[in-house]
Amino acid sequence: MLVCTAARVSCDQCQIVRINGIPCHETGCPDSWDGATGECENCGCEFELTHRGHSFCDDSCAASYHGWPSEDAMEEEEDDQD
Numbered sequence: 001m002l003v004c005t006a007a008r009v010s011c012d013q014c015q016i017v018r019i020n021g022i023p024c025h026e027t028g029c030p031d032s033w034d035g036a037t038g039e040c041e042n043c044g045c046e047f048e049l050t051h052r053g054h055s056f057c058d059d060s061c062a063a064s065y066h067g068w069p070s071e072d073a074m075e076e077e078e079d080d081q082d
Contacts, residue, residue, distance in 0.1 A: 041065055 009016050014029035025032035036049040040057040042065040047057035056062040063070050 009023040011025055011029065011031060013031045014026040016023050017026060018024070033049045033051060033054075037046050038049045038054060039045070040047055040061055041055045042061035043057065045057050056065060060070055062068075
């Protein structure tokens with residue numbers, strides 16, 4: 001969590017760096033994505049980001065976006081084979 005006191009900024013999980021005067025978490029800091037939200041590229045809903053490059057709200061949206069079969073469709077295929 002970023003903590004601002006006067007001109008100092010700190011994080012209890014990493015060493016804060018300044019890039020062009022803007023305080024930033026180090027790469028890999030578990031608090032760097034805390035509370036950040038994004039828009040799902042498939043359905044457009046807002047969701048909480050958990051890591052860099054997170055583009056979809058769940059696995060089914062990622063599968064649908066990329067044209068991959070969903071887990072349900074794969075399970076149905078397995079059931080049909082039995």
